[in-house]
Amino acid sequence: MISNRFIRLILATWLILLAPAALAATTLVAVAADFTKPMTEIAAAFEKVTGHTAKLSFGSSGKAFAQIQSGGPFEVYLSASEKYPLELEKSGQVVVGSRFVYAIGKLVLWSVKPGYVDDKGEVLQTGNFKHIALADPAHAPYGVVAEEVMKSLGVLDKLRHLFVMGENISQTFQFVSTGNAELGFIALAQVIDINTGKMGSGSGWMIPDNLHSPFNQTAVLLKKGAENPAALALVDFLKSPVALAIIEKYGFGLPK
């Protein structure tokens, strides 16, 4: 005969096994394309540490913004710029006080050809190239910053007719990495070798921050995620030392 104690033991075991599953939740996150690599690693660490799951949707910040405005299902939004989170805040879609800078974007001038881009960017003055790629400054944050850099260097008007513009920074990288554009402004995260912290291939110039306005990649907790423990935990986790180490490893600056 099975004793009462034995049944209680089995029930208790089940409860212990099921408890984490019941507490663990899933959150849907919109992530800027340039943050693809670090966020994938952060999400894996997040899952290990908290037991929650973060489902990631990568793409241009503008597209995610439009989807959120139209009632998209995202609970956390990691934008590549400050502009879109501010707009969402104005239209009341954001949990008040949740906006924070999660990383500082780093821009590089890069070419797939070794030795083509010097480490001072003088190629912009002297280079004899046919195309220079950048993300479209009309809407892509990396494009805006790239234009500011060229303006600071006084080469914007000279180079404008050589522009080829990617829809987002991933596409801009394709233009340059296939050699169709001799050089271009891309995200450091796209070419960094995470083992050495230097550019893995080709040649490039890490552009100093003082040549452009602050590149604050900004995140918000959306109202849809206000009650979801996974969304709340992810926002906290993004500020944790574990996440910050990953962010830095992939060539982003840390928020001050």
Next chain:
Amino acid sequence: MLSPADIETLLLTFKVASITTALMLLFGTPLAWWLARTRSAWKGLINAVVALPLVLPPTVLGFYLLVLMGPAGVVGELTNWLGIGTLPFTFAGLVVASVLYSMPFVVQPLQAAFTSIGTQPLEAAATLRAGSLDTFFSVVVPLAKPGFLTAAILGFTHTVGEFGVVLMIGGNIPGNTRVVSVQIYNHVEALEYTEAHWLAGVLLVFSFTVLLVLYSAFKTHPVAHQLR
């Protein structure tokens, strides 16, 4: 309202679509004719290759064109060797990609039209000692007119509506590769929804009118009646 930049993209789009349609008819007609008449073992293979752009996502097709036509790609090496330079980011490159992308929309209706003519009119022409070119232009072309019309309409409109391929190989250069679909997308991305609505509206009205006029003409086309 439409800005001069928007109007520029509209004009460029119709220029790309017109040239592309003309080239597709030029190359697609002999190809469709061959496909309709041949008993070659290659027929299945060629048919499948022509239909491929229907299956491949446009951005995927565009990405591989970017690689192939780039300086490290086979096509890029060839064009460089010929002294043309590489094709991405150029108007010519846009036309080449559009021809590949929209080709099934031209070849398939033509092939169907040629097949439906059958062999009888051709044999009749042969008994009258008409040469093969003469037969093609005096017998086949008039009989296949609805097929040509459908091919031209579908080829043209499909090129106007093209987005993914252009996005991947165009580089968004004003007056050169920035077509209307890309411009609408840019407006949306830049949160300029009013401008996007205007441009999309103009494109919609224009395209609908063209289609309506052509299809109405098609319905009452004398040759279409003769065929039945």
